[in-house]
Amino acid sequence: MKKVKHTVKLLGALVSSVVILSACGNAEGIYDDKGQVFRKVITQDMSSLDTAKVTDNVSFDKFNQVYEGLYTAGKSDKVEPGVATGEPEVTNGGKTWTIHLRKNAKWSNGDPVTAHDFEFAWKRVLDPNTAAEYAYIMYDLKNAEAVNMGKKDVNTLGVKALDDYTLRFELTKPIPYYKEMLAFGTFLPQNEKIVKKYGERYGTSEDKSVYNGPFKVKDWAVEDKIILVKNNEYWDKQAVKLDKVNYKVLKDSQAGASLYDTESVDDTTITSEQVEKYKDDVALKKRIMPATFYLKLNQGQVPELKNQHMRLALAQAINKEDYVNSVLNNGSAVTDGFTAKGTADAPNGKDFTSQIKSPLKYDVKKAKENYEKAKKELGKDKFTMTLNTDDTPSSKISAEFIKSQIETTLPGITIKIKQFPFKQRIAREQSENYEISLSGWAPDYPDPMTFLKIMTTGNTSNNTGWGNKKYDELLKKANGELLQNAEARNQTLIEAEELLLNEAPVAPIYQKGEAHLTNPQVKGLHYHNMGGDTSLKYTYIDKSIDRKTGKKKTK
Structure with missing residues (x-):
């Protein structure tokens, strides 16, 4: 070191x-x-100026400056009107939303920002031809999932510009935090004329987009x-x-x-x-930020990572206190869970994460025990895995620490390090072209679902080859029949996260801090x-x- x-x-x-x-x-x-x-x-x-093509926080940060949605995150994350003139009109038991737009909002080329710009943008995100990684965040819109899967025409999506300054959309069920979701980058408007002018080149340079922020x-x-x-x-x-x-x-x-x-x-x-x-x-x-950083363990590339005991051993083998204090020393905090502290409160007013019991604490004894079980079940005692990380000096130091911890605690495992530019590392994750990757996730809206949903089977941000039918069903209930039952929903989300942690397709390490x-x-x-x-x-x-x-x- x-x-x-x-x-x-x-x-x-x-x-x-x-x-x-x-x-x-x-x-x-x-x-x-x-x-x-x-x-x-x-x-x-x-990575891009195209709001339909982005999943990374670096790009979303720039979007906050150059674009504006119906609502925006203000001071202390209090959501306030942006292009909207005020609060939404919510009817039909919380499923129909009507929003009036200000008439003085313009694009940087002088075009008015209209309700049609939102309708066009949302349909473009969900159009399967766009291949938007974040399309699933809109699945609560009527017909959204079917449209994105190519089962229904994009014009059946439950969003419509009633006129230039009135937008109406239909949800499949009432979502208590949906106004906060409307402030997120994927819901931003797009100028149809400009998008169609540049086609695949839209958003690839400063002159191939227009801005309303x-x-x-x-x-x-x-x-x-x-x-x-x-x-x-x-x-x-x-x-x-x-x-x-x-x-x-x-x-x-x-x-x-x-x-x-x-x-x-x-x-x-x-x-x-x-x-x-x-x-x-x-x-x-x-x-300290509500962003969890963890090792993604790709079962599709490494057969040994299909073994639960191997995954548990890796997750338990890293001294996280030493990592945040010695390697990072920037305000980061140890985490053994997936949802980050500060994302959402439980019904009792305490942080949701305070309720989670995780088996993924640093524990040399348990790590060795799980490793011995894995070796016995796999019938081998030598393993080589490659860890991907970003191409910065600090990322290299982090990777070297993780490598040293795993190789020392679990002799017989060899970790190789590969560094990539941020965009390439993300692209490799999205295409599942990696073995282990040091990755992270930050919340898009104030609910544990913003973390837990990405690990459902087939989710475009999962990329680990892991899936669990019971986990999927728990989240389906939490995002459906239990939405109006806070206590039961909270318990279901706890059960889902604890199931995820016991399966360990990811190995949480720290909650991100910045100095x-x-x-x-x-x-x-x-x-x-x-x-x-x-x-x-x-x-x-x-x-x-x-x-x-x-x-x-x-x-």
Whole structure:
């Protein structure tokens, strides 16, 4: 481990030097702070500007800035009207929703945002020809699943623009949290004229999309930078104070910290080693997010992973406390469950996760016991598996730690590490072209179902080759006949999660935390637990604040 860390430090120092020199020679570019500009380092690029084609949080975060749905997540995740003028009219026992749209909402090309844009977008997501990975999130719309499976025509979908500014849709059953779902990225509108103009190229570059949010994309250089500028066609542009948002894609957090030190950026995540360096700095901020990170164990690629005892052994073999304290040190927390703390409350007001009993705690003795059973059942004692992770230095350190823990606790297992760019790692998961992958999931709406549903049989985000009929049935009940019975539904969701954990198709490790250096001049930056991480609509830079002390400057 020391050798790996040392290598990363040297690499980081070299990269940092190059980045600082680049920043100094780029006064009018991405590091320029003239006017109201927020400059942020991100470790991964977004995958697309096409809201029908995205499943990753990096892209959804950018969607928060450049698109706007019927409703949006405001401060403290309180959902507020976006393109909608107010609250929905809910009739037919909670199954029919009618929403009126504001008449002053426009796309960045001047076209009005209409109810037809929502009808078109939702039908496009569910059209099987689109092959949208996230189509299932709309399955509560009338006929949605049948449409997506090619069993019914897309025009039978239960959504209709009654006129330019009235949208009506039908649900299969009343969903108490559906307004929160309408704020999620997959439900965003699309301009039919632009989508059809560019076809398969739609959303692949900044000029092949139009925007109806507070900002629009001016420049997107893949794996390098994303530059947003204020959208002057946005209906509420008076509330938007930033002129520009500059995202710099840097996989090495050492370099991000160096840029912060030279006042070239306003926000960057930092590594565990850097947290100690900045522990007394006013810029250091830690936040815990309701995102679970875990090992996906692909039974389709590795026959040995079909063995339950092998999966349990792997899940129990990793010292998670050492991992979050020594490897991450960024506010992350150990988790033994799948649903992340902070996603939803139980009927008694406590966090849903407090009710879950998990067998996947770090336990060397139990890990060895399960491993011995697995070896006996499989008739072999040597195993080689490949662990996929992102191509960042910190991801490499994480993978090396996991490899060391498994190989030490379970002798005979050899873990090989393969690193891929974020988009490639995700693509390999979606095509099930991997053996083990360090992956994560964050909630899309405030209900345990947002985690548990992705592990149902055949779900496009499952990708593990695992399925369980009883698990599927429990979730079907929780999302159907028990929706109006909070206590019974809660118990059913507990039973489902505990079944999942005992089967262990995934091995939970930690709930994600982030350590940031954030310029104290940055005000009005809203973080979210659901959907994309941030909203920048109300963000501004208060230059009367001293960047070093966080206090008002003295004259």
